[in-house]
Every structure is written in structure tokens, then in C-alpha cells.
Amino acid sequence: MIIVMRVGSPEEEIVRVSQEFKDWGLAPEKIVGKHKVVIGLVGDTAALDPLQIQEVSPWIETVLRVEKPFKRASLEYRHGEYSEVAVSTPEGFVTFGRNHPVVLVAGPCSVENEQMIVETAKRVKAAGAHFLRGGAYKPRTSPYAFQGHGESALGLLAAAREASGLGIITEVMDAADLEKIAEVADVIQVGARNMQNFSLLKKVGAQNKPVLLKRGMSATIDEWLMAAEYVLAAGNQNVILCERGIRTFDSQYTRNTLDLSVLAVLQTLTHLPVMIDPSHGTGRAEYVPTMAKAALAGGADSLMIEVHPNPAKALSDGPQSLTPERFERLVQELAVVGKAVGRWSQVAAALA
Structure with missing residues (x-):
């Protein structure tokens, strides 16, 4: 699952959001793209409701599930940006x-x-x-x-x-x-x-x-x-x-x-x-x-x-x-x- 932050999201908000997901027992990974920051969520996310995640912060633009079995290697995980x-x-x-x-x-x-x-x-x-x-x-x-x-x-x-x-x-x-x-x-x-x-x-x-x-x-x-x-x-x-x-x-x-x-x-x-x-x-x-x-x-x-x-x-x-x-x-x-x-x-x- 990946969380796309809005353009201009404050760093302190990204840190706060990441910490909240850690408190949920997940492993958030910050990925800095050319225009946006993406947070990859690794762990048991199958039961999570994207709408519930969206409510964590007004700076969250969208929440997407990574459908491939290879999560971190997936192009989706980096929101379409090549590493x-x-x-x-x-x-x-x-x-x-x-x-x-x-x-x-x-x-x-x-x-x-x-x-x-x-x-x-x-x-x-x-x-x-x-x-x-x-x-x-x-x-x-x-x-x-x-x-x-x-x-x-x-x-x-x-x-x-x-x-x-x-x-x-x-x-x-x-x-x-x-x-x-x-x-x-x-x-x-x-x-x-x-x-x-x-x-x-x-x-x-x-x-x-x-x-x-x-x-x-x-x-x-x-x-x-x-x-x-x-x-x-x-x-x-x-x-x-x-x-x-x-x-x-x-x-x-x-x-x-x-x-x-x-x-x-x-x-x-x-x-x-x-x-x-x-x-x-x-x-x-x-x-x-x-x-x-x-x-x-x-x-x-x-x-x-x-x-x-x-x-x-x-x-x-x-x-x-x-x-x-x-x-x-x-x-x-x-x-x-x-x-x-x-x-x-x-x-x-x-x-x-």
C-alpha cells in the first residue's frame, strides 16, 4: 500500500504520519520523488480501509494498494517513478x-x-x-x-x-x-x-x-x-x-x-x-x-x-x-x- 502526499506537504507532517503508521504496527518507508513524497506501507495492510488511512492527515492526496506480490520492487510502489x-x-x-x-x-x-x-x-x-x-x-x-x-x-x-x-x-x-x-x-x-x-x-x-x-x-x-x-x-x-x-x-x-x-x-x-x-x-x-x-x-x-x-x-x-x-x-x-x-x-x- 502506498500513500501519496500532496505537493508541499510539511516535513513535520510527513514525520507525524509515518510515526502514526508505526504505531499501527506497520513499516512506513519514505520515498522522495521529483514532485511528491510517497510513503510506502509494508506489513499486514489487507484489512486496512484506504478511507480510514485518508483521514489520518489532510495532506494525504490518495491511498493506493500495490497489487503485485513484489511490493518494494513494483513500479506502483514508487508511484510510477523509476529509481x-x-x-x-x-x-x-x-x-x-x-x-x-x-x-x-x-x-x-x-x-x-x-x-x-x-x-x-x-x-x-x-x-x-x-x-x-x-x-x-x-x-x-x-x-x-x-x-x-x-x-x-x-x-x-x-x-x-x-x-x-x-x-x-x-x-x-x-x-x-x-x-x-x-x-x-x-x-x-x-x-x-x-x-x-x-x-x-x-x-x-x-x-x-x-x-x-x-x-x-x-x-x-x-x-x-x-x-x-x-x-x-x-x-x-x-x-x-x-x-x-x-x-x-x-x-x-x-x-x-x-x-x-x-x-x-x-x-x-x-x-x-x-x-x-x-x-x-x-x-x-x-x-x-x-x-x-x-x-x-x-x-x-x-x-x-x-x-x-x-x-x-x-x-x-x-x-x-x-x-x-x-x-x-x-x-x-x-x-x-x-x-x-x-x-x-x-x-x-x-x-x-
């Missing part, structure tokens, strides 16, 4: 959101050694990337596949951050590693295989670093948004959704089926920013540029592209990784699309 996730990086804040330029994230699947990760970071930064992606801990289908270097790789990511000025996005697999990952990462990723690891989602939601939540391989959109709800309900409001392809009946030509329809669907359902990962979505480097441009044209707020200096020798996901040279050309191609749809930053445009 922004501003991330602190060594070179300032970068903002993910519907009304901001597309954010480019690039880097290898796994952190292999210092020379590789630092070289890749410098190359993707020069091409126009804002964040470096790289796995220290890697969930793999086979127990015999490369699992990442673990804690030692976090130090290599820190070195790449220092050398390039890029923000860092890396995955957490175990809540026991969360604190040390948060010391290095600017955004903490929850991977597809952990999308419904609810105890992990609660722990990630209880810390203050922004969270990138990848869609599970067979997850419905409702399940994905309910997973985001776990993070939001735990207190972390800075959540970015990432579509990385889902499992369908055809795996002969692509690794997954990249569901670009989510860009249109999510725009009607949620206020959260949306990233597209065409690398995992297709699994083949030759398809990545086409799908990246399609995603940008379709309204993606961010793109995650796997880049490796020598894909043929990559320890993981080499077939879907672009070379730095191909990534540079892709950014130039993206610039054309991005400028056409009004989603390209001046800095990225200059680099492109």
Missing part, C-alpha cells in the same frame, strides 16, 4: 537508471593473473567502459572446471581498480565471503545460480553496497522480481536487475536464449534499472555485438560484455569473450545507437 542507483567509483559517481546514459561493464569471466586483469581493465576503460567485471569466485556446472582464484583474486581486482579508475563488479557465492568482497567491489553481483539463495539475498540486502541481481537460468519474471524483493526488504534499495539469458529448448546455436522482451515488460512492472548481458545470453562472441546494440535500442540501462585479451586461452567462457580490439569497435557501434536513442554520455561519445 536510480548511483555507484561510487574512483573517478566519481556513475548512475544506473532509465533517465541516464547507458553504463558499460566489461572484463573477463574470471580473474586469471595480475597482468591479464590490469591490461584488460586499462583497455576497456580506454574504450569507454565504466566498470570492470571479473570473477574471483566462480560457480561452475562441473566441479572440475576452474572455480576462480578466490580471495587472492580480490587483491588483483583492487590493483586493476587502482590502475584503471574503473569501478569493480564481482560475484559473491557464499555469505562468509561477503565482507571481504565488499571491501573491493563497488557493486556486488548475485549470480544466476544463486538468484533464489534466499539466505544469501538477505545477507546481501543487509549490507550497503549496490547489488546486481542476475536472472536465474529458468526463472520467471515474477520469481526474479521476488528475489529482488528479498534484497529490498532487507534494507538495500540499490538493486540492478541483469538479464543474462534463460534456458529454452534450443541450445544448438546459442548457449542461452537472451530474453530482450524483458526490457519492455520490466518497464511496466518495476522501477529498478535493467542491465543486459549478451555474452552469457548468446555464449558466442560473434553474436554479442548484434545483441548488445539491440539491447541498447530496446532501452537497456546497462550492458555487461565479456572481454579477454586472448579468448582462446581463457580459463572460462572464452568462446563468448570479445577481444579488446573488438570491444573498442563495439563501443563505436554502440555510440551510433546510443546517440539515436538519447542514452549516450558525452564522455563515452568522446572516447568513441
Whole structure:
């Protein structure tokens, strides 16, 4: 349930109204929009009469029920306003959101050694990337596949951050590693295989670093948004959704089926920013540029592209990784699309 306050509502009245709802046993959450303040009511509101709530204050404009099972993630919860996730990086804040330029994230699947990760970071930064992606801990289908270097790789990511000025996005697999990952990462990723690891989602939601939540391989959109709800309900409001392809009946030509329809669907359902990962979505480097441009044209707020200096020798996901040279050309191609749809930053445009 949300309460929309009138334009110009005094702050002391908003505080008083919020306190009254707390006295009712509810959890009010203040959401400041461009023109109005909205108070989200979380708790057992099923039996509450909107007219009864309306009588709490003359400054209440309207009372609306949130019909979706995902309350905080719902677009209704923010009264139709899309949220922004501003991330602190060594070179300032970068903002993910519907009304901001597309954010480019690039880097290898796994952190292999210092020379590789630092070289890749410098190359993707020069091409126009804002964040470096790289796995220290890697969930793999086979127990015999490369699992990442673990804690030692976090130090290599820190070195790449220092050398390039890029923000860092890396995955957490175990809540026991969360604190040390948060010391290095600017955004903490929850991977597809952990999308419904609810105890992990609660722990990630209880810390203050922004969270990138990848869609599970067979997850419905409702399940994905309910997973985001776990993070939001735990207190972390800075959540970015990432579509990385889902499992369908055809795996002969692509690794997954990249569901670009989510860009249109999510725009009607949620206020959260949306990233597209065409690398995992297709699994083949030759398809990545086409799908990246399609995603940008379709309204993606961010793109995650796997880049490796020598894909043929990559320890993981080499077939879907672009070379730095191909990534540079892709950014130039993206610039054309991005400028056409009004989603390209001046800095990225200059680099492109």
C-alpha cells in the first residue's frame, strides 16, 4: 500500500504520519520523488480501509494498494517513478537508471593473473567502459572446471581498480565471503545460480553496497522480481536487475536464449534499472555485438560484455569473450545507437 502526499506537504507532517503508521504496527518507508513524497506501507495492510488511512492527515492526496506480490520492487510502489542507483567509483559517481546514459561493464569471466586483469581493465576503460567485471569466485556446472582464484583474486581486482579508475563488479557465492568482497567491489553481483539463495539475498540486502541481481537460468519474471524483493526488504534499495539469458529448448546455436522482451515488460512492472548481458545470453562472441546494440535500442540501462585479451586461452567462457580490439569497435557501434536513442554520455561519445 502506498500513500501519496500532496505537493508541499510539511516535513513535520510527513514525520507525524509515518510515526502514526508505526504505531499501527506497520513499516512506513519514505520515498522522495521529483514532485511528491510517497510513503510506502509494508506489513499486514489487507484489512486496512484506504478511507480510514485518508483521514489520518489532510495532506494525504490518495491511498493506493500495490497489487503485485513484489511490493518494494513494483513500479506502483514508487508511484510510477523509476529509481536510480548511483555507484561510487574512483573517478566519481556513475548512475544506473532509465533517465541516464547507458553504463558499460566489461572484463573477463574470471580473474586469471595480475597482468591479464590490469591490461584488460586499462583497455576497456580506454574504450569507454565504466566498470570492470571479473570473477574471483566462480560457480561452475562441473566441479572440475576452474572455480576462480578466490580471495587472492580480490587483491588483483583492487590493483586493476587502482590502475584503471574503473569501478569493480564481482560475484559473491557464499555469505562468509561477503565482507571481504565488499571491501573491493563497488557493486556486488548475485549470480544466476544463486538468484533464489534466499539466505544469501538477505545477507546481501543487509549490507550497503549496490547489488546486481542476475536472472536465474529458468526463472520467471515474477520469481526474479521476488528475489529482488528479498534484497529490498532487507534494507538495500540499490538493486540492478541483469538479464543474462534463460534456458529454452534450443541450445544448438546459442548457449542461452537472451530474453530482450524483458526490457519492455520490466518497464511496466518495476522501477529498478535493467542491465543486459549478451555474452552469457548468446555464449558466442560473434553474436554479442548484434545483441548488445539491440539491447541498447530496446532501452537497456546497462550492458555487461565479456572481454579477454586472448579468448582462446581463457580459463572460462572464452568462446563468448570479445577481444579488446573488438570491444573498442563495439563501443563505436554502440555510440551510433546510443546517440539515436538519447542514452549516450558525452564522455563515452568522446572516447568513441
